[in-house]
Amino acid sequence: MSDQHLLEVRDLVVRFRTHDGAVHAVNGVSFDLAAGETLGVAGESGCGKSVTNLAIVGLLPKPAGRVEGGSVKLEGRELTTLKEEELRQVRGSEIAMIFQDPMTSLNPVLRIEEQLIETIQAHREVTKEAARTRAIELLTAVGVANPESRLRSYPHEFSGGMRQRVMIAMALALEPRVLIADEPTTALDVTIQAQVLDLLRRLTEERGTATILVTHDLGVLAGMADRVNVMYAGAVIESGTTDDLFANPRHPYTVGLLRSIPRLDGETGGKLVPIEGRPPDLIDAPVGCSFYARCAWRTDRCATETPALLPIDGGKGPIVTSGPAATHVAACFNPVAPEEVAEGRPLRRSGGATR
Amino acid sequence: MFRAALVDPQIARASRGLWGDAARRLRRNRPALVGLFCIVLFALAAILAPVISPFDPYAMNGSSLDAPSLTHLFGTDLLGRDIFSRVLYGAQISLFVGVGAVVLALVIGGVLGAIAGGFGGRIDGVIMRATDVFLSIPSILLAIGIVTALGRGMVQLMFAIAVSYAPTFARLLRGSLLALREADYVVAARTIGASRMRILVRHMLPNALTPLIVQATLVLATAIIDIAGLGFLGLGPADPRTPEWGTMLVDARRFMQTAPHIVVFIGGAIVISAIGFNLLGDGLRESLDPKLKR
Amino acid sequence: MGRYIVRRLLAAIPVLIGLSILLFAYIRILPGDPCVAILGQHRTPEACAALRENLGLDLPLWQQYISYLLKTISGDLGASVVNSQPFVAEFLTRFPGTIELTIGALIFSIGVGIPLGRLAARKVGGWLDGLITGVSLFGVSIPVFVLGLALVVIFGVILGWLPTQGRIDARARFDATSGILLVDTLFAGRLDLFVDVVRHLILPSIALGSIPLAIITRITRASVIEVANEDYVRTARSKGLKEKTVDNRHVMRNAWLPVTTVVGLQVGGLLGGAVLTETVFVWNGVGRWVVDAIENHDYPIVQSTILVFAVIFLIVNLIVDVGYALLNPKIRYQ
Numbered sequence: 011m012s013d014q015h016l017l018e019v020r021d022l023v024v025r026f027r028t029h030d031g032a033v034h035a036v037n038g039v040s041f042d043l044a045a046g047e048t049l050g051v052a053g054e055s056g057c058g059k060s061v062t063n064l065a066i067v068g069l070l071p072k073p074a075g076r077v078e079g080g081s082v083k084l085e086g087r088e089l090t091t092l093k094e095e096e097l098r099q100v101r102g103s104e105i106a107m108i109f110q111d112p113m114t115s116l117n118p119v120l121r122i123e124e125q126l127i128e129t130i131q132a133h134r135e136v137t138k139e140a141a142r143t144r145a146i147e148l149l150t151a152v153g154v155a156n157p158e159s160r161l162r163s164y165p166h167e168f169s170g171g172m173r174q175r176v177m178i179a180m181a182l183a184l185e186p187r188v189l190i191a192d193e194p195t196t197a198l199d200v201t202i203q204a205q206v207l208d209l210l211r212r213l214t215e216e217r218g219t220a221t222i223l224v225t226h227d228l229g230v231l232a233g234m235a236d237r238v239n240v241m242y243a244g245a246v247i248e249s250g251t252t253d254d255l256f257a258n259p260r261h262p263y264t265v266g267l268l269r270s271i272p273r274l275d276g277e278t279g280g281k282l283v284p285i286e287g288r289p290p291d292l293i294d295a296p297v298g299c300s301f302y303a304r305c306a307w308r309t310d311r312c313a314t315e316t317p318a319l320l321p322i323d324g325g326k327g328p329i330v331t332s333g334p335a336a337t338h339v340a341a342c343f344n345p346v347a348p349e350e351v352a353e354g355r356p357l358r359r360s361g362g363a364t365r
Numbered sequence: 366m367f368r369a370a371l372v373d374p375q376i377a378r379a380s381r382g383l384w385g386d387a388a389r390r391l392r393r394n395r396p397a398l399v400g401l402f403c404i405v406l407f408a409l410a411a412i413l414a415p416v417i418s419p420f421d422p423y424a425m426n427g428s429s430l431d432a433p434s435l436t437h438l439f440g441t442d443l444l445g446r447d448i449f450s451r452v453l454y455g456a457q458i459s460l461f462v463g464v465g466a467v468v469l470a471l472v473i474g475g476v477l478g479a480i481a482g483g484f485g486g487r488i489d490g491v492i493m494r495a496t497d498v499f500l501s502i503p504s505i506l507l508a509i510g511i512v513t514a515l516g517r518g519m520v521q522l523m524f525a526i527a528v529s530y531a532p533t534f535a536r537l538l539r540g541s542l543l544a545l546r547e548a549d550y551v552v553a554a555r556t557i558g559a560s561r562m563r564i565l566v567r568h569m570l571p572n573a574l575t576p577l578i579v580q581a582t583l584v585l586a587t588a589i590i591d592i593a594g595l596g597f598l599g600l601g602p603a604d605p606r607t608p609e610w611g612t613m614l615v616d617a618r619r620f621m622q623t624a625p626h627i628v629v630f631i632g633g634a635i636v637i638s639a640i641g642f643n644l645l646g647d648g649l650r651e652s653l654d655p656k657l658k659r
Numbered sequence: 660m661g662r663y664i665v666r667r668l669l670a671a672i673p674v675l676i677g678l679s680i681l682l683f684a685y686i687r688i689l690p691g692d693p694c695v696a697i698l699g700q701h702r703t704p705e706a707c708a709a710l711r712e713n714l715g716l717d718l719p720l721w722q723q724y725i726s727y728l729l730k731t732i733s734g735d736l737g738a739s740v741v742n743s744q745p746f747v748a749e750f751l752t753r754f755p756g757t758i759e760l761t762i763g764a765l766i767f768s769i770g771v772g773i774p775l776g777r778l779a780a781r782k783v784g785g786w787l788d789g790l791i792t793g794v795s796l797f798g799v800s801i802p803v804f805v806l807g808l809a810l811v812v813i814f815g816v817i818l819g820w821l822p823t824q825g826r827i828d829a830r831a832r833f834d835a836t837s838g839i840l841l842v843d844t845l846f847a848g849r850l851d852l853f854v855d856v857v858r859h860l861i862l863p864s865i866a867l868g869s870i871p872l873a874i875i876t877r878i879t880r881a882s883v884i885e886v887a888n889e890d891y892v893r894t895a896r897s898k899g900l901k902e903k904t905v906d907n908r909h910v911m912r913n914a915w916l917p918v919t920t921v922v923g924l925q926v927g928g929l930l931g932g933a934v935l936t937e938t939v940f941v942w943n944g945v946g947r948w949v950v951d952a953i954e955n956h957d958y959p960i961v962q963s964t965i966l967v968f969a970v971i972f973l974i975v976n977l978i979v980d981v982g983y984a985l986l987n988p989k990i991r992y993q
């Protein structure tokens with residue numbers, strides 16, 4: 011709005027052309043990311059989290075996937091219309107990524123050394139020796155013991171957790187402004203998960219790296235993210251600071267998500283309740299609220315009208331899209347009332363309450 | 366009996382579903398349909414050769430090396446025999462020897478593969494080493510060896526080709542059987558105490574046949590090519606007048622400069638039938654294994 | 660790595676024994692009196708006696724086999740019944756021709772097949788992909804000798820661009836030490852003859868290479884498509900590597916692996932196909948020699964050629980497997 015954000019995503023639309031028709035993977039996603047901020051993105055698998063990220067850096071699977079609308083700006087520079095070579099220079103050096111499965115994300119036939127050095131040399135005019143020294147520093151920073159000898163190893167000689175540390179080292183090699191970590195710990199054991207998340211938080215804080223941390227597990231975000239976007243069927247359906255969102259979830263889907271995970275704050279009374287039903291088929295363009303089929307709060311209006319992402323308190327004052335004072339917004343005609351959150355169902359007569 | 370019946374219908378349903386789906390996918394696969402068309406053309410030529418051939422393929426019906434005309438569609442050869450009729454009868458020989466060889470190879474390879482994969486252990490080791498031996502010899506040389514040892518003739522030819530393909534079938538079947546050993550319904554059958562033989566015959570073999578059928582179709586193309594190759598080397602049917610495609614090419618080659626169309630017609634017949642089986646084989650593989658379809 | 664090679668060598672022993680039994684049996688199952696069957700029209704009482712002595716036909720079968728095995732290991736691979744020339748001597752003069760042809764075919768099939776496969780993979784589903792798939796279908800569906808004859812007619816007879824017979828201009832005189840003319844002409848400093856050898860090599864290489872070309876194209880295409888969808892390729896792009904680096908280093912280094920194995924397996928087909936190709940192009944190599952041997956019922960020649968070709972096939976595939984292990988760190992360290 012007023013001053014420029016590090017990353018601004020506006021009305022991003024991504025479709026896949028397939029044999030069965032167009033997949034509406036991302037349907038108008040907007041969000042901002044300020045320097046040094048950590049934005050969590052949560053939602054069931056298939057809701058468009060990864061596709062959004064790939065679209066930001068222009069890595070959608072070709073030729074099926076296409077950005078069909080919207081804009082992505084990095085420090086005011088439009089990325090969606092950049093030439094491939096310019097975009098290449100952004101990738102890895104200004105926006106770096108970490109992917110879900112460390113087992114398959116590193117090239118099995120190349121030594122760690124080659125994979126680290128090539129990253130550095132792709133963006134900096136440095137000698138192999140200098141790049142190698144930097145690689146050793148990086149491995150030390152992510153806690154790999156004997157970095158000099160480990161450089162000579164192949165990925166399969168590392169454990170899953172260690173590989174993800176190497177991935178982190180590689181992503182941070184060029185001190186990027188933005189780090190996109192797409193489910194970085196989903197494939198790891200629980201104990202290793204915590205270690206890797208700790209490392210990630212420490213390193214990004216030290217360097218002031220703005221981070222988009224994607225997970226289908228809201229619990230992970232509690233201690234990690236400043237703000238959270240909850241996504242459903244290719245759209246952000248609720249967004250706010252992590253504290254607001256956890257304390258006062260307003261969208262029925264967010265409430266469902268929260269009830270389906272173990273609480274990290276020790277409140278263990280309630281049992282875990284998975285959300286019933288499945289996300290909609292993204293082949294058809296959604297009519298009305300995309301959560302309609304699974305929603306206990308729905309009213310007739312929800313079937314025909316699509317709710318917009320609006321401030322939960324009715325919209326006094328300007329909407330703040332980043333930072334600790336970010337406005338809490340939700341896309342729902344009948345937001346969940348505080349007393350309904352614990353119950354996980356409406357406590358009113360006929361769904362619709364006025365907002 | 367009763368116990369095994371608990372498991373069987375499931376498999377029957379699963380495999381009927383597989384073939385039903387495959388047939389549906391195959392009907393939508395344009396290249397496979399083209400292949401099928403080529404094969405039908407080839408088979409009709411072979412079966413109807415006595416009916417549609419305008420001339421006796423062995424008799425002189427014109428002057429030597431006539432160009433194609435309305436009487437002699439493909440022209441005549443050195444001895445004035447009608448090449449069109451000879452190509453039709455050649456299809457008969459290729460079809461007969463080719464199908465015979467592949468069926469024989471399926472039987473030999475199938476039995477060996479079933480024993481190796483079904484029983485494992487030492488017998489498996491022996492059979493696999495034996496296939497290694499045969500696979501180390503270039504297949505045309507193996508066939509040459511067999512025909513020279515047994516003497517020329519259609520049956521010998523068939524046998525020679527069959528022996529060179531049998532090891533591939535044996536390995537293929539063994540591989541699928543080993544994979545199936547751990548399949549749920551096989552484990553289920555084993556835990557309810559079905560006999561080894563019964564599990565093998567009723568549960569494993571029917572499911573292991575799919576890759577074998579695909580391979581057999583593809584190998585038919587190779588068989589037609591190899592039969593012609595042996596004929597071209599003078600190892601075809603015992604009677605050199607027989608209208609076998611490869612044997613005919615030996616003569617055709619001598620007049621390549623003056624009558625190149627002879628090579629074109631005979632070569633074309635070989636290529637069309639081989640393309641037919643290759644296309645159908647690829648189509649079958651894609652239809653039977655949906656994962657492959659892109 | 661050393662252990663891996665030793666293990667592979669040990670595994671080859673039973674195969675070699677099986678091969679020797681098979682080829683031992685080959686000469687003995689010829690129908691009728693062995694003397695008549697083997698010597699045919701070349702038989703004389705003395706020749707018969709010599710043959711019986713040589714094959715040890717009067718000994719028990721197992722002794723005959725042991726004696727065959729020992730002779731073979733010591734490098735005595737028998738002799739022609741037509742002119743009594745020892746197999747090995749004649750083979751060595753013929754083999755360079757076959758090596759040259761086989762290498763020509765390999766260069767053609769690899770040199771064209773891999774780029775075609777990569778191209779098709781890059782344009783999956785497009786018309787170029789369809790065209791390449793069609794060409795490779797044609798390649799596996801046309802017999803070597805039919806393609807050979809067609810090439811002779813088109814490029815030799817009609818267009819007259821390239822020679823269609825022999826390995827070199829028959830009037831050429833120079834010192835052919837190794838028998839591999841590409842090398843010999845260069846060593847003799849005869850660039851004109853080198854070019855002539857290359858021109859002679861083109862059509863036979865294309866004919867013989869068509870099947871491997873088709874197979875290599877297919878496997879390269881499939882392999883590149885598969886690797887291109889791997890997570891680590893996406894990682895490579897996300898690091899901002901140049902597309903060329905992604906392709907050459909991340910995609911191809913992995914896509915090579917299945918291709919190498921397939922190339923190794925083609926060598927058997929090439930040696931077999933050489934028999935037909937050499938016949939079509941009147942090429943002086945082992946293949947044509949075998950065809951002559953078949954015509955002359957010179958069975959010991961056929962027998963030993965099969966043996967040598969099979970052993971070559973086994974050795975080449977051993978080398979390929981070791982190469983595969985070197986390319987693939989997961990195997991290398993096991």
Ligand SMILES: Nc1ncnc2c1ncn2[C@@H]1O[C@H](COP(=O)(O)OP(=O)(O)O)[C@@H](O)[C@H]1O
Pocket residue numbers: 026028033035053054055056057058059060061062071074075292
């Ligand atoms: N290559 C593709 N082709 C077609 N559809 C795709 C492709 N990749 C992703 N999609 C679809 O896009 C939607 C969003 O996927 P994704 O962003 O990966 O979900 P997630 O939130 O689990 O990361 C899914 O419905 C998926 O089916």
Ligand code: SF4
Pocket residue numbers: 261262263299300301302305306307308309312317341342343344345
């Ligand atoms: S109440 Fe209506 S608008 Fe809100 S989530 Fe449910 S269906 Fe959607």
Ligand SMILES: [Mg+2]
Pocket residue numbers: 056059060061192193
């Ligand atoms: Mg994802």
